[in-house]
Amino acid sequence: MGFLSASTTIVRFIAPVPPQLNREAVAAAVTRRAFRDVDPAAGGAREGCGWVGIHDPLVTVFDPADLFFAHWLVVGFRYDRLAVPAKLLGLERRRAEAARRAERGVERLGAAERKEIREEVEARLIARALPTPRLFDCAWNLETGRVYLSGRQRAVCEAFAELFRQTFGVRPVPLIPYLAAEHVGLVPRAVEAVRAVEPASLVPAGAPRPDARVPRLPLEEARG
Amino acid sequence: MTEDFLAVVETKRFLGQEFLTWLAHRIEEGGGSADVELHLGDRVVLAGAAQDERLTVAGAGDARAEIGAGLRRGKLLDRARLVIARGERRWELSLDGGLLVYEGLRCPKLGPRDAGAHEDRRAAFENDLFLRLADVEEALAILDGLFAEFCRLRGSAAWAARELPALRAWVEQLR
Numbered sequence: 103m104g105f106l107s108a109s110t111t112i113v114r115f116i117a118p119v120p121p122q123l124n125r126e127a128v129a130a131a132v133t134r135r136a137f138r139d140v141d142p143a144a145g146g147a148r149e150g151c152g153w154v155g156i157h158d159p160l161v162t163v164f165d166p167a168d169l170f171f172a173h174w175l176v177v178g179f180r181y182d183r184l185a186v187p188a189k190l191l192g193l194e195r196r197r198a199e200a201a202r203r204a205e206r207g208v209e210r211l212g213a214a215e216r217k218e219i220r221e222e223v224e225a226r227l228i229a230r231a232l233p234t235p236r237l238f239d240c241a242w243n244l245e246t247g248r249v250y251l252s253g254r255q256r257a258v259c260e261a262f263a264e265l266f267r268q269t270f271g272v273r274p275v276p277l278i279p280y281l282a283a284e285h286v287g288l289v290p291r292a293v294e295a296v297r298a299v300e301p302a303s304l305v306p307a308g309a310p311r312p313d314a315r316v317p318r319l320p321l322e323e324a325r326g
Numbered sequence: 327m328t329e330d331f332l333a334v335v336e337t338k339r340f341l342g343q344e345f346l347t348w349l350a351h352r353i354e355e356g357g358g359s360a361d362v363e364l365h366l367g368d369r370v371v372l373a374g375a376a377q378d379e380r381l382t383v384a385g386a387g388d389a390r391a392e393i394g395a396g397l398r399r400g401k402l403l404d405r406a407r408l409v410i411a412r413g414e415r416r417w418e419l420s421l422d423g424g425l426l427v428y429e430g431l432r433c434p435k436l437g438p439r440d441a442g443a444h445e446d447r448r449a450a451f452e453n454d455l456f457l458r459l460a461d462v463e464e465a466l467a468i469l470d471g472l473f474a475e476f477c478r479l480r481g482s483a484a485w486a487a488r489e490l491p492a493l494r495a496w497v498e499q500l501r
Contacts, residue, residue: 105458106451112428112462157451171452174459241459250462254427278335279342279426279473286474295481301340301375302490304347304397304497 104156104178104239104252113259115249115274116285117242117266125166128270132169135269136162137180140233148185148228151261153269154178159237175242179251179265181258182233186224194223238262242270249274339424343373343402345476346423348489350393350403351496352472362468367407367418372396380404394500405429410468417465426473433461 103110137152155161155168156178169175198219199211211219238253240262251262259276267273275281283293353364369384370393381396383389393403404424410417420429436457479489 105462106454109430109432112431112466114426114428114466156455157448172456174456176455241455243459243463248463250459254422254429275331277426278338279345279423280334280338282426282470282473283341283477286470286477288474288477292478292481296341296477297338297481299341299480299485302344302485303400304402304490304493305400306494306498 104237105241105250106239107252110239110252111254113251113254114277115251115263115266116247116277116281117249117270117272117274118247119242119244120271123244125170128175129164129166129169131269132164132177133162135265136164137182138162140182140184149181149183149257149261150233151179151181151265153265154180154237156239173243173245175244177240179238179240179253179262180235181238181261182235184228184231184233186227186231191220191224191227194227195220198223240266248277335425340375340402341480342423342426343404344480345473346403346406346421347397348476348479348493349408349423349472350406351493354390354496359471361412363411365409365411367409367420369405369407369420370403371405372401373404373424374399374401390500394497397497397500410465412464412468415461415464417461419465421469428466428469431462431465433458433465436461 132153135153137154138150140147140150152162153164154177155164156176157168159178159180161168164177169177199216202215202219203209203211236253236258238251238258240252241250243249249266251259253259253262263274263276277285280297283296288296349364350366350370353366368386368389369382370389372381372383372393373379379401381392381399381401383392383396402423405420405422407418407420407430410419415434417431417433419431421427422429436454479485
């Protein structure tokens, strides 16, 4: 789901651009943090992320021409996750618990033993699981410091922000409304004023409010 | 994300929701600016102070009465499908007001490629990417301009004197 997709989701960050940006050094830093395959056998990692070429996700060695384009630094971000389907985990856990009960000749297992079995089964299945790769585009406007990422999942954004910090030496901060107020051309006094406001009620003080204890027919209510 | 940052995200989420609600009112009152038209799309999500208290209003037809009912229950717009038009150029997106995340952004069709970009696939990709990023920044700059306007009002005396009464009157008439 990249910027050139028919439809894309964008999370915007702000990351101050270092005054001196050595393009060769940046390309070397990006190559050092390029994507490497997740190996669950080495340390039990279940997630892996790294930079890939925005032109070609199989590219993991970069030179400046791969990254710098006019006033942009553009790079792909790959986030792989190993996961065991919940249904399979449940079935295999039941099978392992049944085997353990038969082996020990008991009818029930304690909570600690069931937890241990669950962890064993999960580790065994994870070792055989294939990663689910996800590809995102990242573009850093080197004139404004705005960073755009084509994905919004929290785990992805956190992994991206940390990798960005490790690579470029500056942590990108998500432009949530409270922080965005500082970056839309307001004078400092106006920023402070809006940050200090308390929530407003759009319902006049004297207006009758629905009684929360009375069940209502929802119009089209979605929970969660 | 640090605990402090997440706390700010949660406690200040209302700011973006109020912005989106104010924006919907502004759209109802006549839209954007001299050269930009704004429309509310076919899906709006309202949220209460508790994030699990949500109301989705979706589908074709006049949804104002349902939106009004949600607002009168103390909810605010949390997400809304928006259409932005500038001349013949048109963007569509779902704005997550609480976090200022731009979902399902559809930009105008890409313009013509530079001469020479047709033969070289990589040059063509870079040409398209450059145009697309310019489109993304243009749409976000329009929304930033509106957010700045909201912030100026929200932190000023004009909010209580003019904007809030106008918003309350609008909420009352959405039936």
